[in-house]
Structures are given as structure tokens and as C-alpha cells.
Amino acid sequence: xxxxxxxxxxxxxxxxxxxxxxxxxxxxxxxxxxxxxxxxxxxxxxxxxxxxxxxxxxxxxxxxxxxxxxxxxxxxxxxxxxxxxxxxxxxxxxxxxxxxxxxxxxxxxxxxxxxxxxxxxxxxxxxxxxxxxxxxxxxxxxxxxxxxxxxxxxxxxxxxxxxxxxxxxxxxxxxxxxxxxxxxxxxxxxxxxxxxxxxxxxxxxxxxxxxxxxxxxxxxxxxxxxxxxxxxxxxxxxxxxxxxxxx
Amino acid sequence: xxxxxxxxxxxxxxxxxxxxxxxxxxxxxxxxxxxxxxxxxxxxxxxxxxxxxxxxxxxxxxxxxxxxxxxxxxxxxxxxxxxxxxxxxxxxxxxxxxxxxxxxxxxxxxxxxxxxxxxxxxxxxxxxxxxxxxxxxxxxxxxxxxxxxxxxxxxxxx
Numbered sequence: 001x002x003x004x005x006x007x008x009x010x011x012x013x014x015x016x017x018x019x020x021x022x023x024x025x026x027x028x029x030x031x032x033x034x035x036x037x038x039x040x041x042x043x044x045x046x047x048x049x050x051x052x053x054x055x056x057x058x059x060x061x062x063x064x065x066x067x068x069x070x071x072x073x074x075x076x077x078x079x080x081x082x083x084x085x086x087x088x089x090x091x092x093x094x095x096x097x098x099x100x101x102x103x104x105x106x107x108x109x110x111x112x113x114x115x116x117x118x119x120x121x122x123x124x125x126x127x128x129x130x131x132x133x134x135x136x137x138x139x140x141x142x143x144x145x146x147x148x149x150x151x152x153x154x155x156x157x158x159x160x161x162x163x164x165x166x167x168x169x170x171x172x173x174x175x176x177x178x179x180x181x182x183x184x185x186x187x188x189x190x191x192x193x194x195x196x197x198x199x200x201x202x203x204x205x206x207x208x209x210x211x212x213x214x215x216x217x218x219x220x221x222x223x224x225x226x227x228x229x230x231x232x233x234x235x236x237x238x239x240x241x242x243x244x245x246x247x
Numbered sequence: 248x249x250x251x252x253x254x255x256x257x258x259x260x261x262x263x264x265x266x267x268x269x270x271x272x273x274x275x276x277x278x279x280x281x282x283x284x285x286x287x288x289x290x291x292x293x294x295x296x297x298x299x300x301x302x303x304x305x306x307x308x309x310x311x312x313x314x315x316x317x318x319x320x321x322x323x324x325x326x327x328x329x330x331x332x333x334x335x336x337x338x339x340x341x342x343x344x345x346x347x348x349x350x351x352x353x354x355x356x357x358x359x360x361x362x363x364x365x366x367x368x369x370x371x372x373x374x375x376x377x378x379x380x381x382x383x384x385x386x387x388x389x390x391x392x393x394x395x396x397x398x399x400x401x402x403x404x405x
């Protein structure tokens with residue numbers, strides 16, 4: 001797991017020059033104690049190479065980062081911005097996304113600490129929606145990074161999936177995408193793998209047919225319902241139907 | 248097959264003797280500090296960590312991400328009880344979690360802070376409290392009987 005020694009070295013190099021990355025944005029906005037910069041407002045910070053020597057000190061005692069700004073302790077609500085959108089994240093460089101990931105991770109840890117402590121003290125947690133926003137942002141970063149990886153892989157190798165696989169049947173006749181797993185021994189020596197059956201016996205064909213029928217019935221029902229709804233709307237609002245056709 | 252909305256389990260490359268050290272970019276492991284139930288020595292901090300983290304992982308996590316010097320880490324897995332039942336008489340499992348006791352290096356100490364200190368109430372809450380108190384007093388006055396009849400209710404007598 002050795003959490004990216006290269007990244008920390010990179011961060012330290014940047015901080016040596018500019019002392020901004022790694023510092024909690026809360027310390028930048030020293031004059032605005034209630035304002036939490038972890039969310040969208042980070043986008044408004046200019047790219048690092050344009051900033052002058054802003055001497056914001058890093059939080060020395062790392063364990064303080066498990067807790068919120070002390071001015072916010074005991075408050076009923078803490079203001080925070082919106083979650084990061086995928087469109088906003090697509091515009092960021094990979095380095096920025098990497099740093100943002102760690103900022104969000106530390107924020108998530110802080111919020112989880114607060115949640116547990118509030119359960120312990122039997123008090124309401126101030127602004128629990130922050131947790132959802134942070135998790136949503138992290139998912140979005142994941143998606144953006146995956147997109148970039150897929151694009152690179154397609155260009156370099158022509159495959160879009162990181163792990164090769166194939167379509168296989170299971171013992172119930174269902175077809176699914178099986179991803180190849182890494183084993184230290186070949187498949188014919190692998191007892192656990194041999195117990196799995198990637199074929200189905202002839203008596204299962206009847207159930208495949210029944211499953212197919214069920215799926216088709218459900219789909220037909222959905223389509224019929226859609227058509228009926230459209231018909232009803234056209235009957236109730238004939239003028240709108242005429243407008244859509246003319247456009 | 249059933250397309251689950253649950254998070255897909257992370258797949259790591261197989262490790263064999265002599266192979267490269269696994270390095271993870273953007274780790275998704277959480278770690279939260281908790282107030283210890285049993286008093287701990289001053290240099291010990293208690294955390295709840297993801298189940299997949301090892302002692303080495305926790306040490307690296309704290310040192311690299313939080314810049315905290317770590318001397319020693321001990322972990323244990325806390326089993327979450329499964330004997331409470333809901334209104335359908337189904338057993339409800341409390342999730343298991345891993346607890347880590349981290350001893351800080353370089354002679355640092357740590358006390359879990361009070362995250363809910365008493366704060367002065369604002370003018371708004373003050374006025375609301377006053378209003379509430381006055382309303383309660385008025386209600387109590389109404390409940391009491393007539394002072395001319397020494398509090399005896401009107402139900403009896405003339």
C-alpha cells in the first residue's frame with residue numbers, strides 16, 4: 001500500500017516552493033473561520049506556478065487534521081460548498097486531481113471522526129450532508145481518472161478493459177462477463193476453480209426459455225404503458241402534440 | 248448477472264516471492280480517531296480503520312498523509328453483535344470494525360479533545376427561550392384553580 005512515496009516527495013517539493021499545497025485551505029482563509037473551502041471553491045484557486053510566495057504554514061501536528069477548525073466545535077451547522085461536479089473535474093490536471101483526492105480523503109476522515117464522536121456524546125452531528133458531498137466528489141474523481149486511463153489504454157494497446165475477460169455461461173444458463181483472475185497455478189491444478197461449472201446441463205434449457213419469456217413480457221408491458229400514457233397526454237393536450245410535430 | 252449497486256471489491260495484482268511491492272495511488276481507506284473507552288497512555292491514539300488495513304499500512308498512512316511520527320501500531324478486529332432483532336424479528340447485524348492503537352513517536356502526546364463545548368446562545372435562541380418560559384408560566388397559571396376558592400375546582404358546589 002505504501003501510499004505513493006513519490007507523491008509525498010512531489011508535495012514536499014511544491015510546498016518547498018510555494019507552501020500552499022497540503023496546507024488545509026481553511027488555514028488560507030484565516031480571516032473567514034466559518035468558511036469551508038474543501039468543496040467547489042478550490043476550483044477558484046489559481047494554478048500554483050502563478051502564485052507568489054504565500055507563506056501559509058502546514059498544519060504541524062498532523063493529528064489536528066482529524067478534527068475540524070476549533071472555531072467550528074460546538075456549532076449547530078457548518079457551511080460548506082457544493083460537491084465537485086464531473087465537468088469541473090475534467091478540466092483539472094491529473095496532479096491537481098491527485099492532490100484533491102488526498103484533501104477529500106482527509107476531510108472524509110475528519111467528518112467520520114466527528115460522526116462517531118457525536119454518536120458517543122449523543123449529540124446531533126453538525127451538517128452531516130458534508131459526508132455525502134465528499135463521497136460524491138471522490139466518486140467523481142474516480143470516474144474522471146478511469147475515463148483518462150481507458151482513453152490512454154485504448155491508444156496504447158487497443159483494449160479498453162484493464163483486465164481481459166470473456167462471455168461465459170454459469171450453471172443456471174445465464175450469460176455473464178467473466179474477468180480473468182490471477183492465480184499462481186494453472187487452471188487444471190486449481191481445485192476451487194474446477195468446482196465452478198461454466199456450462200449448463202440440457203434440463204436447464206426450459207428455465208432459460210421461461211426467463212426469456214418473463215423478460216419479454218415485462219418489456220412489452222413497459223412499452224405498452226408508455227404508449228398508453230402518451231396517448232392519454234395527446235388526448236388531454238392536443239395543442240402540444242401539434243406543436244411538437246410542427247417542430 | 249445481477250448488476251449490484253455495491254462497491255466492486257478492489258482487485259490487486261497477485262504477489263509472489265521476489266515480486267514488486269504493491270503501491271496504491273489514491274487509497275480509498277478511511278481512518279477515524281475515536282475517544283478511547285478505556286483510559287489509554289498519553290502517547291496512544293485510538294483509531295477505527297478499514298478492515299483491509301494492516302499495521303504497516305496504518306503506519307505508512309499516518310506518516311505519509313498526516314505527517315505524524317508513529318512508533319508502534321497494534322490492531323484488533325471488533326466483532327459487531329448480531330443478536331438484536333427488528334420489527335420483523337430479523338437479526339440486525341452491527342458492522343464489524345478494526346481498531347488500531349497507535350503509539351506516537353518523538354515523545355508526542357495526544358488527548359482526545361471535546362468537540363462539543365458549551366457555546367453562548369445567540370440573541371435569537373435567547374428570545375425563543377424567554378418566549379417558551381412565559382408561555383409555560385401562563386399555562387401553569389391557567390391550570391391552577393381560583394385563588395378565591397383556595398384552588399378548589401369549580402366542578403364541586405355552587
